[in-house]
Amino acid sequence: MSNDQQTNPLQQTQNVQGSHPAEVENRLVDAKTLLQRLWDDESRPSLRWLRQQQAERTIPYVKLGARVWFDPVEVRRCLTERWTVGRRSGWK
Numbered sequence: 253m254s255n256d257q258q259t260n261p262l263q264q265t266q267n268v269q270g271s272h273p274a275e276v277e278n279r280l281v282d283a284k285t286l287l288q289r290l291w292d293d294e295s296r297p298s299l300r301w302l303r304q305q306q307a308e309r310t311i312p313y314v315k316l317g318a319r320v321w322f323d324p325v326e327v328r329r330c331l332t333e334r335w336t337v338g339r340r341s342g343w344k
Contacts, residue, residue, distance in 0.1 A: 280314060280321035289324045290331075310334060 281289065283303070287296050305311045306320065311330050314321045 280323055282319075282321065286322040286324055286327060290328055 283299055283306075287299065287302060291297065302311075306313055312323065312326045314323070
């Protein structure tokens with residue numbers, strides 16, 4: 253199989269035509285695609301940061317053999333729960 257024909261067996265984020273946006277959003281993606289989906293160019297963290305979060309198990313991921321995949325919806329939810337600063341009690 254050539255490189256052009258090799259794809260993630262769980263998803264195809266490129267050239268998905270006629271798919272509902274929610275269907276595309278729920279597909280598993282690689283690390284670089286995850287960073288592109290969740291952050292704009294100016295605020296995007298590094299791939300190293302993402303791998304560190306993965307190693308610390310602070311974000312969910314799926315490992316199939318040597319390949320690692322992320323669900324953007326689950327990662328966004330997890331990051332929101334972990335990193336959103338709440339209002340301090342007593343503040344008005």
